Amino acid sequence: MMIPAAGPVAASSQQNTQDPADTTAEAPPKQVATAMERLSRAARLIADVRIGADRLLEALFLAAESPYQSNKSIQLVLKEESAMRKHFQDLRSLGKQLEDSGVLNGSVKLRGNSWGLHMPLVCPDGAVVAYAWKRQLAGQAGASAVDRTRLALKAFTDQKRRFFPHLEDEAFTQCSEGELGVAKKPCFSHGLLPGHKDELREERTLPDIINSLQCIAPDIKIYTYQRLDWLKRASSLSSLPSDHLVDSSNEYGLQSSSNSTSVLGNAASISEDQVAVIELLSPSVFRAVVSLHPTGSMSPDAVAFFSTDEGGSYVHARGRSVFHVFWHVTEYADKALQYFQSTNVDTSLSLILVLLIPD
């Protein structure tokens, strides 16, 4: 039986003499067992209280129906009253014991329990979690059962989609499509997608994709980096006063060479198969970072948005912006990316890049 939020039980000033040292001296498994046992006793007491309340009502009805037997009903009421009082006292002391042992709140974590075995937690919806071994579980134990299931399912489907795209089920793609539809409308343009689908289906190289993007949106600057170079740039961003002082040596220029491993127009000679990070910069608006994995391939594995003023080593495709708006946009872009990857891995890069460009 689930115990409802034991608020009134915990908030009690009356206490019977109770030795709190008992609980800390026991080993954690014993503490857990004791706590579970106390919780079940509390449940029984609450049931007793309910029965007592019913009996009191009965006695009152009896008194109302047959005033001649008032003596009998008075006796009943008095008997029930003393029984209820006892139940409440027991419940209060039990509640105090539970509170001391840290069951109703997370206080036992503060005691530095190195066994990793936490006391049973009573969740807001009344569910009792007996063991919370790892930190993640402990965090999720605070959530309700529905949330826990949803989180687990999401984690598993994400991983499956990422590492086993060929095992994709029809059901999953439809689920993510629906999710994307009901999400808050992001300020992306979807209008570009239908017209470009035919071109995107062909196999294209990275330079082709980037060149076509530059034609669609000349305001957006696109740069490519090796992974380590991006890290250096990200760290230097915080010291730059404005984003106009951009190192143009990595700027993507139109290539005259038709060689697929052509040098991408800079002194550092990044060849196509060394490109690991693509940066889309819309001056004064946003900076989007797309990471490719494996390096040099055409499959994006992460995307993130940041403000143009942000800089530091956290600015990368898996980083999180300090601004709420860019964090939300990153989450939606991530969902979109996973959807694209699940439907057609080949075109996912072109699709995600096109999506990132606002109208």
Add this chain to the structure above:
Amino acid sequence: MTVKWLMHWQPKPGTTLSTQILTEACQCVESIGGQKDGRWRSVLTFYKPMQRDALVPVDHPRDFLGLALQEQPAKYYFILRPNRIVLEADASIQVIMEKLQSYKARVTLNFEGFQYKLGDFQLRVGKCVPSASEALRGIMMEVEYIPLSSIDKSRQVLEEFFDIWQETISKKSLPGHFMHIESNFADYGLQDRYTSHHTAVQYATCMAQLIAAVRC
């Protein structure tokens, strides 16, 4: 950089300003979740030319404003509204002006109040008092949207914020409302990317309105 909107309090005709309005505005900010972040202070000075020789007609500009902003302590901004000029100078220019004695400070207004942090926004609510007296000349608000620097792109966000703010403050039934005046930045030669120059222009635009509002 961020994008900022300046709003000033427009009292209902016939009513007077009071610090009560300022207190209510601060409470409104806190009611929508703003967290007090400190104080802010900007100083605006009206300059008038010093005429050595009264007989010689002088061609000095009349509407000459100087502005010291809290977020740029090392700079001082000059605005010439009739000529549509905004200029950024080093803060030491004030010392130079005093030495030159070519312009004299006619009126100095202090804008001071509290600063609040509200998600991706930063709000400043304050009063406008002349440095000479304690009389309340006006009530100002600065709304700053931090993630973007493009005025064009952030317009919609700030408009929506302004709508929410108007709704919140109208519940208090105060005599008047906050107003935002669009400044024509292109006239001053400024770009879409927001800078402190834009803030200076907004202050200048506000001043004319503020003074007119208090006078009548």
